[in-house]
Amino acid sequence: MKEDFLHYVWQHQYFDKTNLQTEDGQAVTVLRPGFRHSDAGPDFPNARLQLGEVEWNGAVEIHLKASDWYRHQHQHDLKYDQVILHVVHTADEPVYRTDGSLVPVLALAARLPAGLLVAYEQLMEQTADKSVPCAPLLGQVPELLPTLMTGRALLERVEQKADVLAALYENLGQDWEATAWHALAAAYGFQKNSEPLSRLAKCLPLTILRRHRHDTRQLEALVFGQAGFLAEHEDTAHDLYVQSLQQEFSFLRHKYNLGGTGLAAHDWNFLRLRPANFPTVRLAQLVGLLHARPALFDALLTAADVPALEQFFAAPVPEYWRSHYRPGKPSKVPALGRGSMHVLITNVVVPLRVAYARHLGNPELVEAAVALLDHLPAEHNHVTDLYETLGFRHRSAADSQGLLALSKGYCTPRRCLHCSIGSRLVHPNGVAR
Structure with missing residues (x-):
C-alpha cells in the first residue's frame, strides 16, 4: 500500500465512520475533509472537524504509520502545528507538535x-x-x-x-509582444535547440529587433551574430555575403553594447538533426517572421483559423538562407513544413x-x-x-x-x-x- 491510497480514501471518505474515534478516545465527526494539495505543508488544509465537543478548523496530515511523523521531521516544523488530525493506516506511536502538544490520531486499518x-x-x-x-x-x-x-x-x-x-x-514587464517573441524563439528550437534559442531571445531584445525589421540584412546580422554563427572560419573565408553580415554585426554590436552577451556556435545542437532542422535554418525562419510580421502577438491572437496561422508561419526566409543550411555551405533548403x-x-x-x-x-x-x-x-x-x-x-x-x-x-x-x-x-x- 502507498500513502497515495490513504490520501484517496480520506479525500472521498471511503471508510467506515461508525463510532469514529481517535486513539485517545475522542469522538470524530468530519464536517469538511479539507482540500488535497501537493505544496509544502500538511496534505489537507482547510479541514473542519468536531473532536469530542469542540469544533476545529485546521489541516489533516496523512501517513501510513503514525511514526512517519517523526521520519519526516514534522515535530520540528511549525507548518505542522496547524494539524488537527493525523490520519494513518497504523497508529504505532503517539506524535507531538513543536510545542509538545499531542496530535490526535485516527487509524483507518480496521475501517477500510x-x-x-x-x-x-x-x-x-x-x-x-x-x-x-x-x-x-x-x-x-x-x-x-x-x-x-x-x-x-x-x-x-x-x-x-x-x-x-x-x-x-x-x-518581461507585462509585455505581450515580447512574450510572443520569447515563446516563438524557444519553440523554433523544436526541443533540441529550445534552450539556446531561449537564451538568444534574452540577449537580443525585441525592442532592438523592431528597429531593424524593415532591413532583413540587419536582422540577419543581429540574429546570426548574437547566435555566434558569424565568426570567421574556413567555410566563410570567401563568402562575401557572410562577410558583409560580419561587418554589419560589428557595427550593431557596438551600437547596442551587445559585446559578450551572445552565444557561441558550440552552444547549438546539430547532432542527429536533419539539415532542415539545423538551428541555422530555424534562425533564418525567425528572421523571415520578424521581417514579414511586424506585430507578432496581434497576428497570433487574431488569426481566424489554422489556415490563417499556417500563412502566418509561412513568412519567406532571406534569400541567402534558401540555399545555405549553414554559413558558407551552399545547399537547397526547404521551407518550414x-x-x-x-x-x-x-x-x-x-x-x-x-x-x-x-x-x-x-x-x-x-x-x-x-x-x-x-x-x-x-x-x-x-x-x-x-x-x-x-x-x-x-x-x-x-x-x-x-x-x-x-x-x-x-x-x-x-x-x-x-x-x-x-x-x-x-x-x-x-x-x-
Whole structure:
C-alpha cells in the first residue's frame, strides 16, 4: 500500500465512520475533509472537524504509520502545528507538535472496505511492466470515461503551458509582444535547440529587433551574430555575403553594447538533426517572421483559423538562407513544413491565447483557443500509438495532447487514484470521481 491510497480514501471518505474515534478516545465527526494539495505543508488544509465537543478548523496530515511523523521531521516544523488530525493506516506511536502538544490520531486499518483495498491492489499489480497500468482492466469502465479523462488531461496540459507564458509575461514587464517573441524563439528550437534559442531571445531584445525589421540584412546580422554563427572560419573565408553580415554585426554590436552577451556556435545542437532542422535554418525562419510580421502577438491572437496561422508561419526566409543550411555551405533548403507549423500552433499559439484569455478573464476565449487543436491532425508517436491500440480516441491534435498529458501526468508516475479511470476501477460502488 502507498500513502497515495490513504490520501484517496480520506479525500472521498471511503471508510467506515461508525463510532469514529481517535486513539485517545475522542469522538470524530468530519464536517469538511479539507482540500488535497501537493505544496509544502500538511496534505489537507482547510479541514473542519468536531473532536469530542469542540469544533476545529485546521489541516489533516496523512501517513501510513503514525511514526512517519517523526521520519519526516514534522515535530520540528511549525507548518505542522496547524494539524488537527493525523490520519494513518497504523497508529504505532503517539506524535507531538513543536510545542509538545499531542496530535490526535485516527487509524483507518480496521475501517477500510475489503473490496476497496482488493481493487486498489489489483490495479497496482498491473504497474510492473505496463506503460498504462490499467490497460488489462479498461474493459471494466464505460467507453466514454477514457475520452472524458483524456479531455481533462488536455486542459491540464494547456493550462500548464499557459502558466509558463503568464509567468514569462510578468517577467518581461507585462509585455505581450515580447512574450510572443520569447515563446516563438524557444519553440523554433523544436526541443533540441529550445534552450539556446531561449537564451538568444534574452540577449537580443525585441525592442532592438523592431528597429531593424524593415532591413532583413540587419536582422540577419543581429540574429546570426548574437547566435555566434558569424565568426570567421574556413567555410566563410570567401563568402562575401557572410562577410558583409560580419561587418554589419560589428557595427550593431557596438551600437547596442551587445559585446559578450551572445552565444557561441558550440552552444547549438546539430547532432542527429536533419539539415532542415539545423538551428541555422530555424534562425533564418525567425528572421523571415520578424521581417514579414511586424506585430507578432496581434497576428497570433487574431488569426481566424489554422489556415490563417499556417500563412502566418509561412513568412519567406532571406534569400541567402534558401540555399545555405549553414554559413558558407551552399545547399537547397526547404521551407518550414506544415507539420512544424502545427507544432508551433500547439505549443505557442494555443497556450498564448489561453494565457491572454485568462488575463482578460474570458473563459469563452479559452475554449476557442483550445478548440484550435481539434482542427489539427493527430500526432503519432510511441505514446499516442499505445493509447490508440488500447481503444482511446485519437482523431486530432487535441486527442494527441490529451494522451501525452495522460501518460506524463498520470500513467507514467502511477497517479492512478488521481485519474477518473483508476478512481472508477478502485471505488467500491463503481462511481468515478
